[in-house]
Amino acid sequence: MLYFVLRRLLGILLRTFWRPVVEGREHIPREGRVIVASNHLSFIDSIILPLVVTERRITFLAKSEYFTDRSLRNAPSRWFFTAMGAVPVPRGQARAAQASLDTALEVLKREEAFGIYPEGTRSRDGRLYRGRVGVAWLAFAAEAPVLPVGLIGTDRVQPVGARFPRIAKVTVRFAPPIQPKDYAAVAPGLARRQLTDDVIDTIGRLTGQERAPGYNELPAED
Template sequence: MLLQAAVRLVVAPLARLLYRPVVTGRDNVPSRGPVILAANHLSVIDSVVIPLVAPRPVAFLAKAEYFRRPGLRGWLTRACLTGIDAVPVPRGTHRAARAALDVALGVLADGRAFGIHPEGSRSRDGRLYRGRTGVAWLALASGAPVVPVAVLGTDRIQPVGARLPGIGRVTVRFGAPLHFVPPPSGSAGQVRRAVTDEIMAAIRELSGQEAAEGYNELSSPTP
């Protein structure tokens, strides 16, 4: 908790000074209780930018390897990730993906905010790819509202392949919360698909991105 407070008190103002973020819709994020922030994904720093500008702490999943790096750089990485409430999880298999969703469900059960990129991996061409249905599973299983989020400009600050972020302006838009209730009947898979498509449509309306027809095939599998 002390580290999280230090990050928000020191790193967040510094980030605002460097990146001059344009943030709209912060009031759309509930001040308490479980909530899912579903965002587009253009850069590795998206899951750092969102917690720094959100009105409350937001937990994102992070590769467990990031928490095991040696040396000073490894310590700094762990400190930063811990400070923004990141949760370490293994990645790369269907079993790991399901375990990650169970971890996320636990975050929501604790009444916290959880961030997720339904596309799975970063978009290499700027288009918004089809969402994986894990976000719908979380929303339906937890009953938490989903706030669509659009992040713009991060792909210019740290494009794919860049080791360190540059300087530039980012925009973060928080949309109106979406609420979903499991229907009394119907295929679970079809329901999750419909919920996910509605969430992605809300993200696309905020971001203005061109929609890609298929999945981002670099994404990790999710249920």
């Protein structure tokens, strides 16, 4: 209940001040499990997406520090992620990464929508980095379609390091879902890589971002 009240209130603010342009809304599945895979430019991405996807509730993972940091400075983030039903996860270790995927799989098995950033972490230079195959592992394990999303302008709304959002134009573009069954004839390891690359390529076409040659490494503090 709190989730829907909060989304409605924040949605009013979003439409009033930022008036996001949403394209391709017809591609959003209205029911059933789906992985919402987006580029990642700003902290505010995890706020924008649940607010523009009014058809579904999207569950995101959030680093555990947002929930365990009891400081006054972190209070808005802690309250928001708790209210939006985000799932806290540790970061930085292979075991933690697999635990995150296992948690995501549980969400999808409930026929819900799960949000993921295939690049792994925010792009600090605006380029689109190579995707990590966790998104494909999840798609095959859950037999869930992947909905590619391109976010444009969120890095200007809240640049990395900025404490408060600014007024800037935001565009959200959706592409048709990518179906894991289309890779059934490909060897599993290659299929995971191919599906992931197809998701990133689609996001790149949606955003027009410059492509980076490798992976986006997690900073010490992000």
